[in-house]
Amino acid sequence: MSLFVDFFKKKKVSHRWVFDFLPPQGVEKPFKEVIDVSWGDPHRGGMKPLTFVRQVLAACVYPQLMNDNKLPVDVRQRAQKLLDGCAGRSVGSYSATQGIPEIVQRVSEFISRRDGGVPSNPENIFLCCGSQILNVLVNAEAAFTTGVLAPAPCYRTTTLSIEGLGGVVIPYYLSEEQGWELQVEELQQALESAGGACNPIALYVINPGNPTGHVQSRKSMQEVIRFASEKRLFLLADEVYQGCIYGEKEFVSYKRVLAEMGPPLSDTVELASFHSASKGFMGECGLRGGYVELVNLDPAVKKYIYTLFTADSSAPLLGQIALDLMTNPPLPGDPSYFQFDQVRSSVKEAFEVVNSLQGFSCPAVEGGAFAFPRIHLPAKAIQKAKEVGMQPDTFYCLKLLEEAGVLVSPGSDFGQKEGTFHFRFCILILHDVLEELLRRLTLFHTQFMKDFS
Amino acid sequence: MSLFVDFFKKKKVSHRWVFDFLPPQGVEKPFKEVIDVSWGDPHRGGMKPLTFVRQVLAACVYPQLMNDNKLPVDVRQRAQKLLDGCAGRSVGSYSATQGIPEIVQRVSEFISRRDGGVPSNPENIFLCCGSQILNVLVNAEAAFTTGVLAPAPCYRTTTLSIEGLGGVVIPYYLSEEQGWELQVEELQQALESAGGACNPIALYVINPGNPTGHVQSRKSMQEVIRFASEKRLFLLADEVYQGCIYGEKEFVSYKRVLAEMGPPLSDTVELASFHSASKGFMGECGLRGGYVELVNLDPAVKKYIYTLFTADSSAPLLGQIALDLMTNPPLPGDPSYFQFDQVRSSVKEAFEVVNSLQGFSCPAVEGGAFAFPRIHLPAKAIQKAKEVGMQPDTFYCLKLLEEAGVLVSPGSDFGQKEGTFHFRFCILILHDVLEELLRRLTLFHTQFMKDFS
Numbered sequence: 001m002s003l004f005v006d007f008f009k010k011k012k013v014s015h016r017w018v019f020d021f022l023p024p025q026g027v028e029k030p031f032k033e034v035i036d037v038s039w040g041d042p043h044r045g046g047m048k049p050l051t052f053v054r055q056v057l058a059a060c061v062y063p064q065l066m067n068d069n070k071l072p073v074d075v076r077q078r079a080q081k082l083l084d085g086c087a088g089r090s091v092g093s094y095s096a097t098q099g100i101p102e103i104v105q106r107v108s109e110f111i112s113r114r115d116g117g118v119p120s121n122p123e124n125i126f127l128c129c130g131s132q133i134l135n136v137l138v139n140a141e142a143a144f145t146t147g148v149l150a151p152a153p154c155y156r157t158t159t160l161s162i163e164g165l166g167g168v169v170i171p172y173y174l175s176e177e178q179g180w181e182l183q184v185e186e187l188q189q190a191l192e193s194a195g196g197a198c199n200p201i202a203l204y205v206i207n208p209g210n211p212t213g214h215v216q217s218r219k220s221m222q223e224v225i226r227f228a229s230e231k232r233l234f235l236l237a238d239e240v241y242q243g244c245i246y247g248e249k250e251f252v253s254y255k256r257v258l259a260e261m262g263p264p265l266s267d268t269v270e271l272a273s274f275h276s277a278s279k280g281f282m283g284e285c286g287l288r289g290g291y292v293e294l295v296n297l298d299p300a301v302k303k304y305i306y307t308l309f310t311a312d313s314s315a316p317l318l319g320q321i322a323l324d325l326m327t328n329p330p331l332p333g334d335p336s337y338f339q340f341d342q343v344r345s346s347v348k349e350a351f352e353v354v355n356s357l358q359g360f361s362c363p364a365v366e367g368g369a370f371a372f373p374r375i376h377l378p379a380k381a382i383q384k385a386k387e388v389g390m391q392p393d394t395f396y397c398l399k400l401l402e403e404a405g406v407l408v409s410p411g412s413d414f415g416q417k418e419g420t421f422h423f424r425f426c427i428l429i430l431h432d433v434l435e436e437l438l439r440r441l442t443l444f445h446t447q448f449m450k451d452f453s
Numbered sequence: 454m455s456l457f458v459d460f461f462k463k464k465k466v467s468h469r470w471v472f473d474f475l476p477p478q479g480v481e482k483p484f485k486e487v488i489d490v491s492w493g494d495p496h497r498g499g500m501k502p503l504t505f506v507r508q509v510l511a512a513c514v515y516p517q518l519m520n521d522n523k524l525p526v527d528v529r530q531r532a533q534k535l536l537d538g539c540a541g542r543s544v545g546s547y548s549a550t551q552g553i554p555e556i557v558q559r560v561s562e563f564i565s566r567r568d569g570g571v572p573s574n575p576e577n578i579f580l581c582c583g584s585q586i587l588n589v590l591v592n593a594e595a596a597f598t599t600g601v602l603a604p605a606p607c608y609r610t611t612t613l614s615i616e617g618l619g620g621v622v623i624p625y626y627l628s629e630e631q632g633w634e635l636q637v638e639e640l641q642q643a644l645e646s647a648g649g650a651c652n653p654i655a656l657y658v659i660n661p662g663n664p665t666g667h668v669q670s671r672k673s674m675q676e677v678i679r680f681a682s683e684k685r686l687f688l689l690a691d692e693v694y695q696g697c698i699y700g701e702k703e704f705v706s707y708k709r710v711l712a713e714m715g716p717p718l719s720d721t722v723e724l725a726s727f728h729s730a731s732k733g734f735m736g737e738c739g740l741r742g743g744y745v746e747l748v749n750l751d752p753a754v755k756k757y758i759y760t761l762f763t764a765d766s767s768a769p770l771l772g773q774i775a776l777d778l779m780t781n782p783p784l785p786g787d788p789s790y791f792q793f794d795q796v797r798s799s800v801k802e803a804f805e806v807v808n809s810l811q812g813f814s815c816p817a818v819e820g821g822a823f824a825f826p827r828i829h830l831p832a833k834a835i836q837k838a839k840e841v842g843m844q845p846d847t848f849y850c851l852k853l854l855e856e857a858g859v860l861v862s863p864g865s866d867f868g869q870k871e872g873t874f875h876f877r878f879c880i881l882i883l884h885d886v887l888e889e890l891l892r893r894l895t896l897f898h899t900q901f902m903k904d905f906s
Contacts, residue, residue: 043543062511090496160764286770311613317739
């Protein structure tokens, strides 16, 4: 049996496109292991969890670990403090609907620090499981189907969530020529194209971008805010990659930009800002810890949201704890103080290598966890893909998997302009793995271009 | 400030009825601490987590703990095995959509053992966050509002979930006179009362009952299955309290009863059975680990469910691990083998004391986590409650809180027959706490009856 049939059977990955096109069995492969960079999952890619984070979590789970002095003092102090906030001093209890109050408070302090002092009210913060609260928006009782503006390309989980809840995605195209910038004319055009077929109520933006790696400028965000205000759209700002910035551009939150624009906008535009412990320097996807901050919400809507969260009982307590550690990491001088910048250099290297390949172009990755290079496929390859009934980029990605053992996601999974082809791969991986990936990609791509030229 | 205003401010409990009726401040109280038995949350009530469970979780979170031999050998072996199933050997990675395949497999083996050999197919099992997958059912696109039959009394989270998703609850009354038995005539009547106002597609049952503590007989379950088949209703069996059985009656799963009824029923009735690590001997609510097994589902519906689960990324990995430990606890002879029957005797004692009080009646609690006694309130108390604009049982519960520092949930939160009054309290609590609770309740109730006679 071929190595990667085995690999997929074992892993049961959810990349359905792979299952649709399983390769012939029994063929020997020139690689020992598949490099799977199709997920935004740093630990899967070999990144090690942060010791401080795992020590605090272990001490919270099994407090007997604090009986001797083996764990650093700041680990023990933090764990004690966190357990004090848990009912029955156990991470096995439910928390209040919005989350453990002490953690909600510290998250709000983090937000305010991040936003240069813009106040954050703990009553507007809900800790949740991952960053999904889209269900808040899709009103099943509406006479018209709820429409949500979402970028193309866009991470598939977002569009799946909207559709799964009975809503409709109204795609707006990002400008690849401008490094995947969000242009407000595209929003206007998308809204017009939706016609009267649905009731557009929300605008979803993701900054830094997934899969694009683009970091939005203040100016662009101001335009988006004005547009949302004009069209009375609820602004959903997915900011889970705010901790992953590699270039010159700074991350600025929508909350901050909105506050700095002043009244009437700052008092009226409804905004939900999402963040998560799954991304950034921790990459703790499996713990499922996220939060949403709600700004300018109608009290009736907030009450409805509160009820929905009550129905969910509570977010996983260890995910809540991970959020506390993410928003309040050890400070310089603390025994567990750490720095995290090992990724920066790898990212630069990655897109330099990718851009050096014939037929590739990739704007600088400014933030986020992914690169999303464009592949200019030869006509022969496109023709061949058509013959076998595949999207051309899916065809390319499947070949890359079969022949080089590298698993990436085809651009057609994300939405892309007609006639353009891309793939996405995670860059938050170990440096050695990235090097091997780039080596395999270079070899494969050179051969592929030769075969189809 | 009064003690329990402080208590609620600090805890921010989600019991809104309490907030609606906050007592005057500054009054001295004859108790030091509020006993909060309004949740189904064993650790909150002082129950200690199981050492084996917490040791395995700690070792999975922080594998360095396995480097010395301080943890028992079966703990280390289990943790190793579980980490082998995690991508990148980290609980910080996403799992496959249905859950970690090795755990799904072991859960299916547990189900088959539990059901006397009835086969369980891992492909029908989805590990999830808690036991909520009601959203699977409420089809937002249906022309008619989706109706779900649910018992009265019923746990509020269930009805909130249905309503939050735009569905409608069609209540069927359980027979208090028959120890809260489910009678199929009530189902018929409920269905008729729904008229054409909604589209009834599912029947929700909970066994053992919450709040009732009733354990269903095989005969009753067979009737329910026949009814579901006749009316083409999807059967939702909430069986999260299957590990909490105190009386003579055995727990039998709907899956098993259905299988034993043979074709055509066993091949056609659509069933979802839920279980959770939050309840039973572990009580690990905060980890958010649950599963659902789907039986006889239409492949198209199953594909839709798969998509919804994909959109949720994955269930918390530590919750998944808790499920593995719950369904496969240590066996006799293993270093960490444990037994768990300390609760049984307390439960018996609780309802004996409750029944001895004037104006109380409570059927034997056969299973689950709660007692749900009926209070026969004096006319004067009912009158007084009306004057202050409260439900009579809410009035009673608030007095119980104000004067005895015991927080329970009023029956009007769960649905009860007109003119009957109840309250619910958790019995999965430490024996000492239960004794103190019963002492306070007895004193308070005697005085209350005197005051309003």
